[in-house]
Amino acid sequence: MKRTLLALALTLVGAFAAVAQQSNPLPSWSDGPSKRAIISFVEAVTKPGSTDFVPPAERIATFDNDGCLWVEQPIYTQAFFIVDRMKALAPSRPEWKSNTLFSAVIEKGLAGLSGVSEHDLAELVAATHGGMTPADFRALVSDWLATARHPRFNRPFTELVYQPMLEILDYLRANGFKTYIVSGGGVEFVRAYAERVYGIPPEQVIGSRAKVAFETKDGRATLTRQGSIEFIDDKAGKAIAIEHIIGRRPLAAFGNSDGDLEMLQWTTQAGGRRLGMIVHHTDDVREYAYDRESSVGRLARALDQAPKEGWTIVDMKSEWNVVFK
Amino acid sequence: MKRTLLALALTLVGAFAAVAQQSNPLPSWSDGPSKRAIISFVEAVTKPGSTDFVPPAERIATFDNDGCLWVEQPIYTQAFFIVDRMKALAPSRPEWKSNTLFSAVIEKGLAGLSGVSEHDLAELVAATHGGMTPADFRALVSDWLATARHPRFNRPFTELVYQPMLEILDYLRANGFKTYIVSGGGVEFVRAYAERVYGIPPEQVIGSRAKVAFETKDGRATLTRQGSIEFIDDKAGKAIAIEHIIGRRPLAAFGNSDGDLEMLQWTTQAGGRRLGMIVHHTDDVREYAYDRESSVGRLARALDQAPKEGWTIVDMKSEWNVVFK
Numbered sequence: 001m002k003r004t005l006l007a008l009a010l011t012l013v014g015a016f017a018a019v020a021q022q023s024n025p026l027p028s029w030s031d032g033p034s035k036r037a038i039i040s041f042v043e044a045v046t047k048p049g050s051t052d053f054v055p056p057a058e059r060i061a062t063f064d065n066d067g068c069l070w071v072e073q074p075i076y077t078q079a080f081f082i083v084d085r086m087k088a089l090a091p092s093r094p095e096w097k098s099n100t101l102f103s104a105v106i107e108k109g110l111a112g113l114s115g116v117s118e119h120d121l122a123e124l125v126a127a128t129h130g131g132m133t134p135a136d137f138r139a140l141v142s143d144w145l146a147t148a149r150h151p152r153f154n155r156p157f158t159e160l161v162y163q164p165m166l167e168i169l170d171y172l173r174a175n176g177f178k179t180y181i182v183s184g185g186g187v188e189f190v191r192a193y194a195e196r197v198y199g200i201p202p203e204q205v206i207g208s209r210a211k212v213a214f215e216t217k218d219g220r221a222t223l224t225r226q227g228s229i230e231f232i233d234d235k236a237g238k239a240i241a242i243e244h245i246i247g248r249r250p251l252a253a254f255g256n257s258d259g260d261l262e263m264l265q266w267t268t269q270a271g272g273r274r275l276g277m278i279v280h281h282t283d284d285v286r287e288y289a290y291d292r293e294s295s296v297g298r299l300a301r302a303l304d305q306a307p308k309e310g311w312t313i314v315d316m317k318s319e320w321n322v323v324f325k
Numbered sequence: 326m327k328r329t330l331l332a333l334a335l336t337l338v339g340a341f342a343a344v345a346q347q348s349n350p351l352p353s354w355s356d357g358p359s360k361r362a363i364i365s366f367v368e369a370v371t372k373p374g375s376t377d378f379v380p381p382a383e384r385i386a387t388f389d390n391d392g393c394l395w396v397e398q399p400i401y402t403q404a405f406f407i408v409d410r411m412k413a414l415a416p417s418r419p420e421w422k423s424n425t426l427f428s429a430v431i432e433k434g435l436a437g438l439s440g441v442s443e444h445d446l447a448e449l450v451a452a453t454h455g456g457m458t459p460a461d462f463r464a465l466v467s468d469w470l471a472t473a474r475h476p477r478f479n480r481p482f483t484e485l486v487y488q489p490m491l492e493i494l495d496y497l498r499a500n501g502f503k504t505y506i507v508s509g510g511g512v513e514f515v516r517a518y519a520e521r522v523y524g525i526p527p528e529q530v531i532g533s534r535a536k537v538a539f540e541t542k543d544g545r546a547t548l549t550r551q552g553s554i555e556f557i558d559d560k561a562g563k564a565i566a567i568e569h570i571i572g573r574r575p576l577a578a579f580g581n582s583d584g585d586l587e588m589l590q591w592t593t594q595a596g597g598r599r600l601g602m603i604v605h606h607t608d609d610v611r612e613y614a615y616d617r618e619s620s621v622g623r624l625a626r627a628l629d630q631a632p633k634e635g636w637t638i639v640d641m642k643s644e645w646n647v648v649f650k
Binding site: 057248 | 530
């Protein structure tokens with residue numbers, strides 16, 4: 001009886017999945033090469049009996065976040081957060097006045113960030129992101145996201161997510177994929193909104209990490225974010241983190257910059273049917289147009305290697321019927 | 326139509342789950358305090374409308390591996406692997422002869438490991454576990470597990486897993502829990518058999534980690550395990566890794582030694598209904614009896630703190646009807 005019920009249930013779930021799959025799954029995509037590449041890939045790896053068939057448990061897809069799932073211009077969203085945190089904390093940190101970098105950011109805002117080195121950025125993150133529990137940090141980010149607005153679009157950052165990419169996330173999940181974010185941004189920063197906005201739970205968010213200390217205070221265990229960065233999840237770090245944390249080679253990877261090059265290589269060079277996809281920002285009317293010369297989200301080496309590697313380049317301007325959610 | 330099919334399917338899946346749940350879920354457990362504690366906990370957090378109800382997505386349970394899911398005496402299984410690797414590699418590494426530690430292990434086997442420091446152990450791991458891809462390492466472990474046998478029980482190590490704990494894994498998963506291993510052992514070592522033996526997929530295995538390097542050779546991306554340990558997933562490291570990788574505080578944690586103390590604290594001090602459980606090895610006839618004085622799996626501080634923290638102590642001798650699978 002149990003087995004019969006289960007078999008019936010699974011058959012119906014399968015039937016539902018098949019129906020869902022057949023209806024137009026990617027309405028915001030024009031009928032161009034990228035949409036065809038995605039659908040062809042998904043059909044190949046999910047069709048039972050196909051030589052490319054992959055069991056559901058092994059269907060892993062990884063997505064860069066900044067510039068791949070949401071807007072990253074004129075600068076990463078987390079940089080806006082840093083500026084606002086610096087300003088909010090400045091009155092209680094008089095010692096920051098004697099720090100050239102910090103006072104530039106406090107006085108000039110984003111302009112104070114232009115041309116800062118990676119080392120400077122790490123210092124800013126350390127000064128503003130530490131000294132609290134991961135849960136408190138996530139709550140802080142969540143509160144900030146509720147009111148902060150993008151300077152050009154005057155909308156909350158969480159509305160500046162790409163509708164066509166949300167549809168890919170949904171389409172892959174409807175076909176048994178587990179979708180991961182693999183971001184250069186802070187893991188707790190992304191977790192603050194990933195579940196609500198992308199449907200991606202905390203355990204499927206991989207990102208850069210602050211050092212965290214465990215302490216027992218009055219017999220209570222606490223974790224406290226420290227003022228230093230332990231791991232930068234970018235470039236080779238993305239492939240390494242995927243192996244450490246997921247322990248499977250992805251079937252599909254989505255990126256938009258040279259920071260995603262190693263993740264794309266690691267994914268598509270694994271043998272078997274794979275999908276590598278690069279969102280090319282070509283639409284300065286609806287969003288932004290940038291690649292080789294951009295200081296944020298530079299795309300040069302990955303663009304050069306794409307043809308040889310068989311990666312699909314998404315032309316945002318012609319292939320996305322809508323950009324934002 | 327789609328919605329109707331889905332609703333029907335989900336109802337049937339729910340009915341099946343309910344049937345599975347009602348039949349005796351933990352047959353290898355005596356009707357003692359531990360079994361009652363587990364069932365009471367699971368019923369409380371899964372019953373819709375209960376004040377302790379937790380949505381399925383947040384149902385995370387973490388398990389130590391050595392001594393909690395499989396045997397860890399007379400020494401960790403990974404130590405047997407190290408000894409066999411040293412012996413296998415020795416002919417091609419003549420320089421090892423001049424290393425006192427290495428030659429002791431090669432000549433005396435496990436006896437050569439007695440009393441070695443953590444630093445020594447790290448050196449042994451570095452010498453035997455590096456210089457290959459994570460996938461090749463996993464294959465090596467898998468091949469070794471297929472033939473290696475436990476010296477006392479003369480059975481493969483993968484058969485020396487605890488049947489009562491397998492039943493807890495199944496019972497939790499049938500009730501919507503995601504089950505994780507959080508082990509002091511190497512993450513790739515555990516992944517080599519966790520899916521087949523425990524039903525735990527690679528992305529739900531957290532463990533100690535070798536440093537891994539990304540390289541491009543002839544245009545091909547490769548990951549290579551280095552001869553150094555990057556992270557030891559023990560004690561406070563377990564709580565930190567849970568936050569980094571899962572990003573949710575577990576509802577239930579299972580351990581057996583002081584290495585699990587911080588994971589148990591982090592889990593059960595979170596507020597709301599939680600379960601902390603310690604497997605106490607009290608059966609030297611069917612398995613082993615050890616706690617405060619053992620060099621492997623020492624259990625002293627966690628045992629002392631258990632009453633105050635409300636952790637359940639499993640008395641293996643009286644509560645487990647069978648020990649091994």
